[in-house]
Amino acid sequence: MSKINVSVDCVIFGFDDIEKKLKVLSIEKKVDPFSKKNKKRTQFAIPGDLIELEEDIDAAASRVLFSLTKLNKLYLKQFKAFGHPRRVQQEKDKEWLENFRSNPDERVITIAYVSIVRMEDYNPEASYFAQDVKWTNIEEIPELAFDHNQIVNEAVDFLRKEINHEVTSELLPRKFTLSQLQELYEIILNEKLDKRNFRKQIMSKGVVEKTNEKQKGVSHKPAELYKFNQQ
Amino acid sequence: MSKINVSVDCVIFGFDDIEKKLKVLSIEKKVDPFSKKNKKRTQFAIPGDLIELEEDIDAAASRVLFSLTKLNKLYLKQFKAFGHPRRVQQEKDKEWLENFRSNPDERVITIAYVSIVRMEDYNPEASYFAQDVKWTNIEEIPELAFDHNQIVNEAVDFLRKEINHEVTSELLPRKFTLSQLQELYEIILNEKLDKRNFRKQIMSKGVVEKTNEKQKGVSHKPAELYKFNQQ
DNA sequence: GCAAAAGTGTTTCCGATACACCCATGA
DNA sequence: TCATGGGTGTATCGGAAACACTTTTGC
Known part of the structure; x- marks a missing residue:
């Protein structure tokens, strides 16, 4: 018996036609679902969650993205799996995991996806365990949950390599x-x-x-x- | 609770300096571990197996490859995750799964790796559930287990794109x-x-x-x- | 008339391609 | 001396890069 939690994580780039910047969509996670909004403890992350038992990976990426941000019908491209055994076992992530996962100590392997959209065409709305969603300039990304900073960095490289018409x-x-x-x-x-x-x-x-x-x-x-x- | 079986699969290319061919390493799986060798029912596959609970994915690829073929210290590069929900639920794979997996009906997500070696430097030996290991010309690959034919085809494309000094x-x-x-x-x-x-x-x-x-x-x-x- | 961005061609460089003959050796 | 693969140079092409001035509009 060696079954493992598998998640998908989505790096959504947004092209901001007004500010002329490339941004990344991040969610602000509710760390404690019962805390009042104004006494919140939060944490940033890219949208991601566990995939379901009988769900295709690509489909999971779409579903998870929608469930957290209400973004729909994006073309998501798989780019890499991340699976360090302790990638979700840092202190910073503990509280959230305890509140939102039934097995907070267990490892999670994640399969990362990228997409890019026109910011003004999409209006992400926080949902589920996201209490806020926002676009952040790629040079100003804060500390994110798990290994999400690494995932975002690799996604930027991937995007630049793959850009085309x-x-x-x-x-x-x-x-x-x-x-x-x-x-x-x-x-x-x-x-x-x-x-x-x-x-x-x-x-x-x-x-x-x-x-x-x-x-x-x-x-x-x-x-x-x-x-x-x-x- | 949505934990999933995760495996690694290794596409090992061999450069055959004598025949001047590019080959792929395949294993012949024991389908029924108790059958006599000469009444064997077998099936071809690329080397792959479930990853262990606390094991890094890259490390799993090395371990699994070694456990089935005794090949050691290869540089393995991750290239893609395959996760169709029914990728291990075809009739052809059923018997092997029933004999070798504790949950033969369950889906498996696999993370595929590539490597390439000089054939004459390595001497793969069948081990564990492999009863034979062999090199096959890439134009002559037989039907393989699961979606391994697709994985091999994508690996060939990947290799050709990534070739360098x-x-x-x-x-x-x-x-x-x-x-x-x-x-x-x-x-x-x-x-x-x-x-x-x-x-x-x-x-x-x-x-x-x-x-x-x-x-x-x-x-x-x-x-x-x-x-x-x-x- | 001025500020602002649009639009436009030519030259240079470099890497990619095409191509054919002489050389050194073993048998 | 012949068969075999080794080794070499030049011309052409095409895409990438560098580069500066005129045009049209709103104010």
């Missing part, structure tokens, strides 16, 4: 300027790109096309609006 | 010719490479250096012997 097509309004698209790449990759080279590259891949509309009401030359090609 | 440095004798190295790449990638271009590329990366020795006893111009640079 399929990813970015979900992160802009339907009609967008090439400068917006470039800015998005710059934010994810955390580096400046050359405007002319970027445009050449995008156009040569043929993934976007002109809409024949232009920006309006900007106090500079209005930009052409583009859209992603279907498929 | 660190990988290949373990697969040749300490002193080798550039033709041997090229052949190794050709076998892993399953495509012919241009001799001059290959040499230029290898030399420009500076990962190998001359030993100032030459092949002996070959009935053609003897080749220079090279070695990998330390570090």
Whole structure:
């Protein structure tokens, strides 16, 4: 008999079109479910929970994410399993585990997922053992539960390696300027790109096309609006 | 209470320097531990087993591989978790599960690892529930237990994508010719490479250096012997 | 007319590819 | 002397990178 608790954890990146930042969704966990809200003891984490007995892992990731944040229908991609035997046995996590898990001392293996969304398209709402949900700049992530800081760091590397037009097509309004698209790449990759080279590259891949509309009401030359090609 | 069986499965590639083939290590499982050897019912699989309660996943991969094949000290790299709820509930696997698992009907999530070795450096020996171990050409893999065919296929893709000098440095004798190295790449990638271009590329990366020795006893111009640079 | 971002081409560099002949050895 | 694999260089192509000025608008 060697059955083990298995969880999924979701690193949800948010592209903030206003602040022009890449953020990560974190939940603030109720540590003690019976404490008053204003005398709360809390802890940050990324959304995650145990998977159910007969549940597919990918499905578990979706369900868990929804149960804690009400986010729905995200494309979640598995990127790595984390399973150090004591990854949930640090002092900082003890109280929460005792209040929310039937076997708080037992190890948990977790399978981590990533996704990225346009922040303004989604409105996460805290639910279940999350008492708050928020977006945090990736340079300002606080101490998280368990080994979640490590998971987030590896997810950032994964995202930067895997970025492509399929990813970015979900992160802009339907009609967008090439400068917006470039800015998005710059934010994810955390580096400046050359405007002319970027445009050449995008156009040569043929993934976007002109809409024949232009920006309006900007106090500079209005930009052409583009859209992603279907498929 | 939602604890789940978690296993590791190891896809061990072998580079066969004689036949010049890429192979995969498979075990022949005892299906019924009490049957006579010559009336055996068997089934092929890649080496894998449940992980233990307090065991690190990477450590489990090493232990399980050793327990079934006596292979030791391989560098195993995690590449993906597989967790379809019915991945161990096909008819073909039933008998083995009933004989070797205390809860044969229960789902198992597995975390898959890859490694690659020089076949002639390792001598796998069947052990535990393996009654035979063998190397199979990757084009000739039979039906395997569970979803192991899928796991092997994904491992091949992973290997081809990740091939580099660190990988290949373990697969040749300490002193080798550039033709041997090229052949190794050709076998892993399953495509012919241009001799001059290959040499230029290898030399420009500076990962190998001359030993100032030459092949002996070959009935053609003897080749220079090279070695990998330390570090 | 000024500030602000949009838009646009050319040159350079580098790595990838294609390609064919002479060399050293054992038999 | 012949069969075998070893060893070598150059030209071409294509993508990546560097780089600066003109245009259109709102104010």
